Amino acid sequence: MQKKENISMSVIRRLPRYHRFLSELEKNGVTRISSKELSEKMRLTASQIRQDFNCFGGFGQQGYGYNVPQLRVEIGKILGLQNNFKCVLIGAGNLGRAIMGHMPFEQLGFQLIGAFDNSPKVIGTVISGCKISDYQDIRKFYAENSPIMAILCVPREVVEKISDELYEIGIRSFWNFSHYDISLKHPDATVENVHMNDSMMTLCYRLCTLE
Amino acid sequence: MQKKENISMSVIRRLPRYHRFLSELEKNGVTRISSKELSEKMRLTASQIRQDFNCFGGFGQQGYGYNVPQLRVEIGKILGLQNNFKCVLIGAGNLGRAIMGHMPFEQLGFQLIGAFDNSPKVIGTVISGCKISDYQDIRKFYAENSPIMAILCVPREVVEKISDELYEIGIRSFWNFSHYDISLKHPDATVENVHMNDSMMTLCYRLCTLE
DNA sequence: TAGATTGTTAATCGATTAACAATC
């Protein structure tokens, strides 16, 4: 029943996947699961699952297993999904629009409060209920609304310039989709990269070694 | 100078990032770098960098360091970037179009040979030089062109059905952008997931723990 | 109670770091 002080990043990185699997189970009406069953579904060891869940206090019951909805909520709490971090999206091209349309911000602890682009063609249009503003007005917007995170959906060529500007304005957290590391120039920023190119290289390696 | 037989996945997962940094250095005209310099840029230890590079044979020179273009090429070879794996893209919505337009397939060891959708509005249109075909014709296309990988840019609601169909046709590798694990039903498939929701949860956790 | 399954400690395994001899 004792909670660990510092949960290691190895464990944290597994939590979203647990959350996803538990949501799936809950949707299918499963209310109870043992570490053994879950380990088979997720291809982990039952030992690891018990170790992981025990990092944040025991939620199981000997002889019974874990309560699915309760466990899902607890993992959500650890991840901070009850938060409502204000964020803005920069770049309303295809990628930006895909994210605006399909990302369930509220379920993930965020709230999208603005989207920006520099093309007169898209400024003023509304995408998935969110109006696209002129990127030139970002400074004023920040002053009035203080978003804490920026989702960068801009091309590699401009991401350096834009992240510098946003950093200068005061934003310290980025969700970055470009093939560039913002932390290179801003080591203290909290950056979560979705490096699709890197992901595709890894896939290429795996296909090669399928012999 | 001896090559390791089995390179561990911990090392492999770092290779794309090395490749990216070396490409950047090369673009800036840097031809030579020591493990120490690179370690400072990448925030790794020099020891780890030397260990990693030595997995696939020594490419450095004592007292000098590493040759940047040569090292980049060697890492590319390990990753198999000289390949030309044929792939198809399913779902020409915003996400699919972003990938068609910006992913440098050839540099990453792939070749996009077809894109498919089921909406009459997009079938027949050309996006970034690639014609969108009717998803109903995928079976015929596979028989004629045998792509080995499918990029799935379809919503969560249909990804299960579509991946089942593609698996049944003969495709065994997937680059998956939906919030679902194809390996659940097809354990032998090679699946590389880009779980954006998971990534955003991790970001949320990190923002929470910034105290 | 007996069976099942957790929580937790101990053992193992693998990955990272440190150290230094080899050598350019």
Place this chain on the structure above:
DNA sequence: TAGATTGTTAATCGATTAACAATC
């Protein structure tokens, strides 16, 4: 040659797995 930096072995650290007592 002297200085620098690799390649490689040994030491450390952390994460995973195994085992089992606690207990529902």
